[in-house]
Amino acid sequence: MDAGSVVEARFHDNRPFLQTSEHHTSTAEHLGTHGFRAPECEGYNQWSQDPRTDLYSAAKVLWAMVTNDPGFTREEVVFNQLSLVFWLKDAPMTWHFQRIFEKSIRHSLSDRYRNADEAIKDALFVREAIVGRFPPLEMLATEICPICGTGTLGQFSDKNDEALCEQFLENLSLRKRQGALVCSYCYHVSIRNQALLEKRLERRKQMR
């Protein structure tokens, strides 16, 4: 999936995409397709539309393309029951798209990408992550080794691992040594702040 070209796609009833700064006065009129339109396109609201309105819709199109499911209304569901982490459980590479949704399918305009350049830059990062098969954050938070994908991460035990990694451990402070995890299969050693990682993932679920 070329996320970058999805972001550049055209949408919204043939109106120019991401190029206009024109503002519409919203009365009873609804603009755009139900399930894809941003909150500022609903009738009777005080917000103006700008390129961020299109980025919102483009991201919902992206969600629909990736899942092959119809679009949806509102925003918070994409961080919960419609999160790709749940919706496409068996396709973890798609979970990287959540990074794009975090900055586009948001109720408040100020929580979204400011413009198309910002969105495309992020889309390119996401594409690299998918093509390079880098593990998404949710996978890093598990006990599966992000390097070999086979072993499980665990604390150093005094028995086998410590002997095998003796050289490495000598150069680590006791504190780091206690927080270090070693893979049971490839012996890759990693140190991460599990509490902060989980906090970040938790914050993602609160988005709206």
Ligand SMILES: [Zn+2]
């Ligand atoms: Zn491993």
